[in-house]
Amino acid sequence: EIVLTQSPGTLSLSPGERATLSCRASQSVSSSYLAWYQQKPGQAPRLLIYGASSRATGIPDRFSGSGSGTDFTLTISRLEPEDFAVYYCQQYGSSAMYTFGQGTKLEIK
């Protein structure tokens, strides 16, 4: 089973700043099968990025994804107040299973 480790656990930043979130896999992951989600309190996760770097429909271009192999990054170029939430990476891989990272909480500094 592939384990996804996200860092940092909590990231404290101010609106307007740049956020860089990391997702590291225990073994190589196909970029095609790496996604990022945003979750706000009381809501279901929302797809942000799929295929490691493709933005989902309606997602602002301040969100971008990059990476390959075992290291992937979600970048939010300029934080808006509504961006403070928990972010999860997810992979679909061997054995046709989904696994999620443990999440990074992005909080207002």
Added chain:
Amino acid sequence: QVQLQESGPGLVKPSETLSLTCTVSGGSISSYYWSWIRQYPGKGLEWIGYIYSSGNTNYNPSLKSRVTISVDTSKNQFSLKLSSVTAADTAVYYCARGAASSGYCLGYWGQGTLVTVSS
């Protein structure tokens, strides 16, 4: 606009079977992968399993012995059964849609339903 809605009992007794249904509206259930995911209170996400519209299934090995996912294409619904539940199964349960064309990412989610296991 595709919408998913979970339904089922919010309270289940220990040792009994948790049963949930996800109703899909605004789109066909055909040609997609339909997953169940759960989230413990204040914690991360755990994938339970999925069913393809043809009926093929795949389950999380950690839950495989207790999980059954089925699909009713005539009703545009799919269902989850989790047997022999304990308090450790208390969580918010989500249904979601995955598409092979977009790397199996989960593009649509239900709002989630809290299931509490308690006597």
